[in-house]
Every structure is written in structure tokens, then in C-alpha cells.
Amino acid sequence: MAARDLQERIKRLIIDRRLPSGAPLPPEPALMEYLGASRNSVREALKALQAMGIVEIRHGFGTYVGPMSLAPMIEGLAFRTVAGHYRGEDSLLQLLELREAVETGLVSRLAGRIPEADLVELDALVDRMEHQAARGAGLAETDRAFHATLYRGLDNALLSEVLEAFWDAFHRVRTDLGGVPQDPRVTCRQHREILDAVRSGDARRAEEAIREHFGNIRDRLSTPAPHDPRSRHDERV
Amino acid sequence: MAARDLQERIKRLIIDRRLPSGAPLPPEPALMEYLGASRNSVREALKALQAMGIVEIRHGFGTYVGPMSLAPMIEGLAFRTVAGHYRGEDSLLQLLELREAVETGLVSRLAGRIPEADLVELDALVDRMEHQAARGAGLAETDRAFHATLYRGLDNALLSEVLEAFWDAFHRVRTDLGGVPQDPRVTCRQHREILDAVRSGDARRAEEAIREHFGNIRDRLSTPAPHDPRSRHDERV
């Protein structure tokens, strides 16, 4: 009867006092008194809020209002996807389709409306991608930056964060599951095409470019990965 | 050092044993022994997992693998939005724009591809909406059902859930903040138009219909609401 209430009351504390991200919360003893609950209960409530990203706890330092990022959502999505995968569902594919559906919709609105500065940045990113491909390095981070920069023009921080969250969740699961790596040269070419299409202002072409990019990833997914004996989630059934 | 690990180990327990949603987890004493930690630590880990929807705890009954729904994401999004709002940000508008961006993208792909059965169901929903409008009742639930049914044709459970989560978060915040109510007749007309457009298979028209629908909501948002003295988050600064 108390526990659920405690979380709610701490949340209201943050709202009512207009505490911004990073503001310090009262230490545990003060919260105990304010909430009229034991340390244990207070801590359990804080743990739950921490898991939701509402609160940030730093050992030996204090408790603070969290960054309100979507990190917990990534966590949840990733776990849900991994669990589904191991139960034989196509959860990873669904996650990829979610990204594809959203991004194809957005890119067609974006075509021709991206500020020149962003286009230059995107050029640089694809260049870097090509360098990395030539050197045999991983492109993951650059790929992430490309997509993030691409949708920056939408001028909606929440939307950008959600897209990045989807990206993060997908790639976390992907590496956890040890999928088949992309051919870096193909990936580069596809990103170049997306950029060109967006620059040209041809919405349909941009959409098609995105779709092809995801199609490529999808093909790699459905290829049954060579069984990796180092996989962390073996046996132990 | 332990706490973060405990969550991880419980998650691995679920993964490794391929536990489906609803499967029972070991009771607290058993977990204490298995994890080699005290009751308190185990409980804190479980609370955090519960907040992420990974685990479901029923007092006096047991602990179970959670439904893996996106409910925690709704919670987080809603809180983030409310907190931002009270700090003077346009977070609610951003949330609405997120929905608009995603739904306009999806509906154009959907136009003309919705199964007849779903169209019939959508007809019934708009009819009900009109009845409710005439009776002066709330349309929220019917509106939710309309959007849910509309995107069912995408055949991606995850995508549907994400859209519903966005809807839920938006409406939770909206009622929390006591916004200006829509004119029900306008809302009905707009849903009818969306349905007609989708049925006709005209992607552009469908997109426009969705955009107009959201535009209507947006207008109501930016209208500064008459100050409601019953608002839960008054004063107390």
C-alpha cells in the first residue's frame, strides 16, 4: 500500500519544486522523514525511479533528478527483444521494421528541407564511413551519427531521442546475439545514396534509399548466423 | 558493486531458462540463496526490474516474468513530459509532433492496403464516436481504438504497441494537465475523413487527413488553458 505511493510522492516532489535535471534530491534520511517511511522502503522506491531514469543515484555523493533520457526504454526494448528471440519469435526483425517504418516516413518529409550545414556534416560522416570501411574498422558509431544528424532537421528533440533509442536497442541486441556483419562497402554506398536523395529533394527516392538500406540489414538478419560457441547465452537450460 | 549485477543476473536467469511471460520466478528466499545476496538487495533489484516491466510482483502470491509491455515507457515519457511542461518547455507539443510525424508516415503506406474487415471495424468505431459526441460523452477510448485498429494492418505487434504507448502517454499528460477539450463533432468529422481517405487508397489525402487531425489537437494545446484551480499540481512551491 505504501510502496507505490512513495514513488508517486517523490515524483510529485520533483514536479512541485520544479526541479530540473541534475538538481539534488534530499538525502535518504531526509526523505525518510518527509515520506514517513523506513529507509528500506525509500530506497526501493528510489531504485524503481532510477530504473525509469527519473532519478540518478551516485554512491557516496547523493541522489539527483535524472537526465530523463530514454535509456530505460532502450533497456526494456532490448531485453524484450532478446527474450523474444530466444523464445523463437522474430522480435529482432520487428524492431528493425519499426525503425524502417518510422524512418521511411520521416525521410520523405525531410527531403530537400535539410539545412546546408547538416548536409555538409552528413557528407563528412559518409566520408569517414568510407575511410573506416577501407581500414576494416567498425562503422557502427558513424552510422549512428549519420542517422542522428539526418533527423536533426526535424527540430524535435524528443523525436530524435526516440529514433536514437530505437537504433541503440537494435544494435545492442544485434551485437548481443552476434549477428552476421554487414559488407561495409555496401553500407557506405547506401548511405551515400540516402544523402544524395535527400539533398536532391526527391522524397520518393529518399524513401526508396532508406528502404533499400534497411532491406540490406534485414537480409543479413534472416541469414541464419553461424553458431557462435562463444555466445553468452548458451546451454544452461 | 552488487546491485547492478543482481538485476543483470536475474535477467539472465529469465533468458537462460527461456521463461515466457507469466512464468513464475523463484520466491525471494530462493533468489537470496541463488544470488548470494541479502533479502533487501534482492528486493531492490526486483523493484527495479518491475519498474522496467521485466518482472511482475504480486503480494502474497509470487513473482512472475512480466508482460514485457511498454507500460514503463509510457510512465517515463509521461513523467518527462509533465516535468518539462512545468519547467516551461513545450514538451507536450513535442510529444504530439512525435505522434504526428510517425502516424503521417505510416498512414500513407497503409492507404488502400487495409483489410476489409478492419475497415468495417473502423466504420463502427466512427459511428460509435458520433453517438458518443451526440450524448456528450468522452471519445478518448474510442479514439484510441480507432488509431489502434488503423495500424493493425501493419502486421507488426511492436510497432502497434509503440504507437499505443505514445497515445497513452500523450493522453495521460493531457488529462493530468487539464487541457482544453476538443469539439467532439470536429473530431468525428476528421476521423471519418481519415477513414475515407485510407479506404480510397489515396496516400496523399490520407496523410493530409491525419495532419489536419493533429493540427486540430495542436491548436487546442497552444490555446492557453483557463486556469483550473482543481489542478493537482498547484502552488506548493
Added chain:
DNA sequence: TAGCTCAGTTGGTTAGAGCAGCTGACTCTT
């Protein structure tokens, strides 16, 4: 003045006791 040390504050962990909700079997009544 620069660096170190240590005391104080804050969160992390453990232990043990008792409370509270739910289930299912047992018993008593009809």
C-alpha cells in the same frame, strides 16, 4: 603553496523480526 590525510556525509549491504495478502485444504454445518 601544493599535496596529503582524515573526518563527515551519503549511499550500499546485511541481519532479524514481525506484518499482510493470497491459496488451498480441512472442518463443520446443513
Added chain:
DNA sequence: AAGAGTCAGCTGCTCTAACCAACTGAGCTA
């Protein structure tokens, strides 16, 4: 024999009290 009420047992919930561990900053030392 069938039904309703009771109670024993699991389960999770809350509290108290003590100690451990990380970090900060003031004060001391060189």
C-alpha cells in the same frame, strides 16, 4: 454428500538497527 467458513502455510511487505564503502572538502603537513 455438498456447501460454506476457517485456518495453516506460503508468498511478498515493512520496519529497525547496525555496519560497510565511496566521495567530498576542510584542515594539516611539508
